[in-house]
Amino acid sequence: xxxxxxxxxxxxxxxxxxxxxSYQLPELLVTESGETISTTEQxxxxxxxxxxxxxxxxxxxxxPKDFDDIQFEITKHDKKAMGGKTTLKEVAVTxxxxxxxxxxxxxxxTPNKAKKPVPMFLxxxxxxxxxxxxxxxxxxxxWSAEEVIxxxxxxxxxxxxxxxxxxxxxxxxxxxxxxxxxxxxxxNGMRGLGAWGWGASRAIDYFENDKSVDxxxxxxxxxxxxxxxxxxxxxxxxxxxITISNESGNSGAALSRRIFGExxxxxxxxxxxxFCPNYQKxxxxxxxxxxxxxxxxxxxxxxxxxxxxxxxxxxxxPKGQYLALTEAQPAFSLYGIKNCLPxxxxxxxxxxxxxxxxxxxxxxxxxxxxxxxxxxxxxxxKYFSVL
Ligand code: GCU
Numbered sequence: 001x002x003x004x005x006x007x008x009x010x011x012x013x014x015x016x017x018x019x020x021x022s023y024q025l026p027e028l029l030v031t032e033s034g035e036t037i038s039t040t041e042q043x044x045x046x047x048x049x050x051x052x053x054x055x056x057x058x059x060x061x062x063x064p065k066d067f068d069d070i071q072f073e074i075t076k077h078d079k080k081a082m083g084g085k086t087t088l089k090e091v092a093v094t095x096x097x098x099x100x101x102x103x104x105x106x107x108x109x110t111p112n113k114a115k116k117p118v119p120m121f122l123x124x125x126x127x128x129x130x131x132x133x134x135x136x137x138x139x140x141x142x143w144s145a146e147e148v149i150x151x152x153x154x155x156x157x158x159x160x161x162x163x164x165x166x167x168x169x170x171x172x173x174x175x176x177x178x179x180x181x182x183x184x185x186x187x188n189g190m191r192g193l194g195a196w197g198w199g200a201s202r203a204i205d206y207f208e209n210d211k212s213v214d215x216x217x218x219x220x221x222x223x224x225x226x227x228x229x230x231x232x233x234x235x236x237x238x239x240x241x242i243t244i245s246n247e248s249g250n251s252g253a254a255l256s257r258r259i260f261g262e263x264x265x266x267x268x269x270x271x272x273x274x275f276c277p278n279y280q281k282x283x284x285x286x287x288x289x290x291x292x293x294x295x296x297x298x299x300x301x302x303x304x305x306x307x308x309x310x311x312x313x314x315x316x317x318p319k320g321q322y323l324a325l326t327e328a329q330p331a332f333s334l335y336g337i338k339n340c341l342p343x344x345x346x347x348x349x350x351x352x353x354x355x356x357x358x359x360x361x362x363x364x365x366x367x368x369x370x371x372x373x374x375x376x377x378x379x380x381x382k383y384f385s386v387l
Contacts, residue, residue: 014260015314023257025292029330040334051299052236054291057188059251060232061276063198064180064190069096072206075105082136085112086149087212090134093202097179104162106203107132109145110212114152119217119241119384121148121376122203123157124196124226124233126166132157142223144373151377154213158203164195166225171195171273192274193225197233204239217241219380223368224316225274228252235299242304242383244376246368249316251275253307255293255324256286261317264289294327301328302335304383306358306376311348313366319345325359332356351375353382 014020029037029047037047056062073092081088091106110118123143125131131140139146148155160166164174171192176184183189190198200220207215219242222230227248234243245253250262251274265283268275282289297305307325309318322345329339340354351360358379362371 013263013266013315017260017319020258020260023255023287025255025257025294025327026290028295028298028327029334037334043331043334048299051291051295055232055235055296055299057276057278058282058290059275059279060194061183061186061188061190061278063194063201063232063236064183067095067097067179070094070202070205071096072209076134079112081109081134082146082149086110086145087112088134089210091206093206095175095179095202100178102163102175102178104158104199104202106156106158106206107134108154108156108210108213109149110154111149111152116212117214118152118154118212119219119380120154120156120207120213120215121219121221122200122207123155124160124200124220124222124229125157126160126196126222126224126226128161129159132159141370141373142368144370147370147373148377151381153219153377153380156203156207158199160192160196160199160226160229163199164192166192168271168273175199187277189276191276192271193229193232194276196222196226196229197236200230200233201237201239204237208239215239217384219376220244221246221368221376223247224249224252224366225271228274231296231300231305234303234305235296238303240300240303242306242380243300244306244308245321246308246372247310247313247316247366248307249313249321251279251293252316252321253293253297253324254317254320255327256289257292258317258320258323259286260320261315292324292327294324297324297328298331301331302337302356304356304358304379306379308359308372308375309361310366311361311363316366318361322346322359322361325357329357351378353379355383355386 076090078088086109089108094103207213221244223246227245234240
């Protein structure tokens, strides 16, 4: 019998709202020494760095910023791509540190008709190159390039395999082994999700050198594991104007302490290579985490954050994602941004724009679809028009 209980404890996950127990979130605006934060200055000087460090040390690991050299080589330039309406650039971004190099291939489409420079969607893509088919023969809604281009935005992306393969064993075969091997020795060292965000930062380094792109209007997008990475990236790299998490769920936008759907125990067991080794200590011990995921969303303030969910994607806990967003509001308030998210999670297919925060819970399953992209575009249009 006891064996049966153990098996259940490991494999059962809760999908029943009435079974979500009471929990206490770590204080967002109280420092480790007990001081209450009430100004942006205190937030930026004391509490924000504290929270960043807590995520580094306990969840995602550090993200190194140093390297010796970065080169951008345009390997393909087609001014009449996508039936003539866009310019395609394929860019080999080569980063060197201690005489070793890694190359990441960035795919960039900019609309020919729109006034330059254009705002740019940047996708942290874990679904492979076919998803971002440059010939556009395969139009995958996951990377809704046509819709984005028609709206006057650029769309770009890179395959995470170039920086850190999404694999338990091979994740080292990129920047970890080549550029930052010391991270692999550290309990709070960078792993997969951090490495992907590092790649996204190098993409922005390129955009700052491309005159057709407005590098002050970068919109980071990731789905699921890519969404977790997008949030950690947007939290750290202040060059990101809008950070979008699509169905990032556990260790992304969802509150861990709800223990609804995926748990820290499950994720660290199945995907240990996404996180720093220290995160394993919190398997089954969410209450002992010095952070919860609302604090990750708060780090993005006062820049914009978008949390998207899907109603049938209970594994990613739509309600837990919405609650995290509402719990992040006090950090935005410090900047004079109104708390205007409704207390109750909005109905399915109802987008809320608040205006630095946005949320929707699409009908249907776990995926990123043209519907999601339409909402992202709508939000970006609104956000950039008032900035
Ligand atoms: C798994 C994993 C999730 C992740 C998802 C995805 O389901 O448990 O944490 O978000 O894969 O990336 O699609």
